[in-house]
Amino acid sequence: MYYIVTGACGFIGANLVKALNERGITEIIAVDNLAQADKFSNLTDCEIADYLDQQEFIDMITHGHFDGHLEAVLHQGACSDTMETDGRYMMANNYRYSLSLLNHCQEQEVPFLYASSASVYGGGNVFREQREFEAPLNVYGYSKFLFDQVVRRRLASAEAQITGFRYFNVYGPREQHKGRMASVAFHHFNQYRSQGKVKLFEGFDGYANGEQKRDFVYVADVVHVNMAFLESGVSGIYNLGTGRAQSFNELAVATVNACRALDGLPALPLAELVAQGTIEYVAFPDALKGKYQSFTEADLTQLRRAGYENEFAEVAEGIIDYIRWLNQ
Numbered sequence: 001m002y003y004i005v006t007g008a009c010g011f012i013g014a015n016l017v018k019a020l021n022e023r024g025i026t027e028i029i030a031v032d033n034l035a036q037a038d039k040f041s042n043l044t045d046c047e048i049a050d051y052l053d054q055q056e057f058i059d060m061i062t063h064g065h066f067d068g069h070l071e072a073v074l075h076q077g078a079c080s081d082t083m084e085t086d087g088r089y090m091m092a093n094n095y096r097y098s099l100s101l102l103n104h105c106q107e108q109e110v111p112f113l114y115a116s117s118a119s120v121y122g123g124g125n126v127f128r129e130q131r132e133f134e135a136p137l138n139v140y141g142y143s144k145f146l147f148d149q150v151v152r153r154r155l156a157s158a159e160a161q162i163t164g165f166r167y168f169n170v171y172g173p174r175e176q177h178k179g180r181m182a183s184v185a186f187h188h189f190n191q192y193r194s195q196g197k198v199k200l201f202e203g204f205d206g207y208a209n210g211e212q213k214r215d216f217v218y219v220a221d222v223v224h225v226n227m228a229f230l231e232s233g234v235s236g237i238y239n240l241g242t243g244r245a246q247s248f249n250e251l252a253v254a255t256v257n258a259c260r261a262l263d264g265l266p267a268l269p270l271a272e273l274v275a276q277g278t279i280e281y282v283a284f285p286d287a288l289k290g291k292y293q294s295f296t297e298a299d300l301t302q303l304r305r306a307g308y309e310n311e312f313a314e315v316a317e318g319i320i321d322y323i324r325w326l327n328q
Contacts, residue, residue: 002049002070006031006057006101007077011175011182012115012167012222014042016074019223021047031057032077039177058097061104072230073105075114078143094143099150102162106154111161113226116237118168118215118296120145127215128299129166129237137291148237161233165225168241168298172219172318173325184248185216185319188255189326197278198252204284205294210249212294215241218318225308234306241298242312252279254316258323 003020007013008030020028026047033054034040043051052060054077060066078094098114105112118127119141126133136142144166151162171183178186188198200210207213217240225240249270256278257267273279313321 001027002066003028004031004057004066004070004073004075005029006054006073006075007115008032008048008051009034009039009042009177010076011042011172011178012170012219013074013076014046014174015172015219015223016076016226017043017046017048019227023227027071029057036177042174042177054097058100061100067108070105070108070110072111072113073101074226074230075101075112078115090139090143091146094140095147098147102147102150102154105162106159109160111163111230111233113161113163113165113230114147116148116164116166117141117144118166118239118241118298119293120148120166121293121296123293125295126299127239127241127297129239129302137293151237155235158235162235163229164237165222165240166238166298167222168215168217168239168296170217170219170222172322174219183216184214184251185255185322186326188252189259189323192256192259192278197280198256199280199282200248200252201284202281204289205292207294209281210252210279211247213245213247213297214293215243215245215296215298216251216315216318217241217298218313218322220318220321221310221312224310225303228308228310229306232307236302236306238303238306239298239300240303241296241300242314243298243300244312244314245295245297246315249279251315251319254319255323258320259327261320262323262327 005013005017008017009032017028028048030048030051031054102112120134120136121127122135122137124133134145136145151164171185175182175186191198203209253270
């Protein structure tokens with residue numbers, strides 16, 4: 001029996017493969033699109049049974065190749081570029097592909113855990129898993145929103161587990177291939193190492209310089225939640241963040257000071273880092289106006305009710321661990 005991980009060469013997918021390995025599971029089929037070939041490096045320290053291209057995999061599913069041979073599907077594969085404007089591509093890749101996998105898992109009574117996104121909430125300030133708070137700002141968010149609506153309609157009559165996680169701002173190891181779509185923490189680290197400073201947006205949308213806030217969640221916590229629900233078999237759609245909104249200033253200070261610590265230098269407060277030019281504010285891009293979430297904070301009520309009790313790492317804690325990994 002196989003575990004399927006789609007998007008397995010990607011950020012969260014690769015971390016899930018590693019987590020399965022740590023639980024003694026190696027009968028894993030890694031599914032991904034390796035048009036961006038350097039993603040393969042995320043799996044070089046992992047054990048898998050096979051690798052399949054995403055289109056080859058869906059063709060095999062359609063023709064019954066895996067009927068009776070699947071233990072669970074962890075569906076992480078998607079186009080996550082919030083600036084992508086080709087709606088046909090986004091809907092085919094994120095919505096239709098997901099729907100095909102969901103249908104197969106229900107027919108075969110196979111647990112299906114998938115990646116949704118906090119982008120479904122758009123520009124609102126209530127982040128609760130209810131329809132009235134959902135209004136995506138871009139076609140990426142809409143593709144995730146639309147699939148969540150299908151899941152909602154099916155949950156009551158589901159033949160097997162269906163669990164969706166609305167990821168907030170995830171950061172951590174194995175995201176280096178994502179380029180401009182990598183986490184802010186990743187970009188801060190590289191800016192500081194190459195330029196000696198970190199750049200943040202100036203004030204916009206009622207927020208002061210660098211004070212836009214996001215729910216930054218460490219990838220290790222994301223993996224723990226996925227594994228816990230895989231074991232419990234609980235269905236539903238759940239926010240997956242920390243439940244804490246922290247500013248980009250806080251993230252930048254944590255990143256810079258983690259780098260300074262590696263160099264044997266003392267930590268400095270925000271005001272001093274700004275005064276010496278280590279943190280610099282740049283104009284808010286016109287292209288992001290009206291398409292940017294200035295504040296996110298996961299409501300964890302439903303996640304807690306579903307039985308997940310572990311605490312989540314704060315930015316300062318997660319960043320220290322991540323910077324050590326990046327510095328290897």
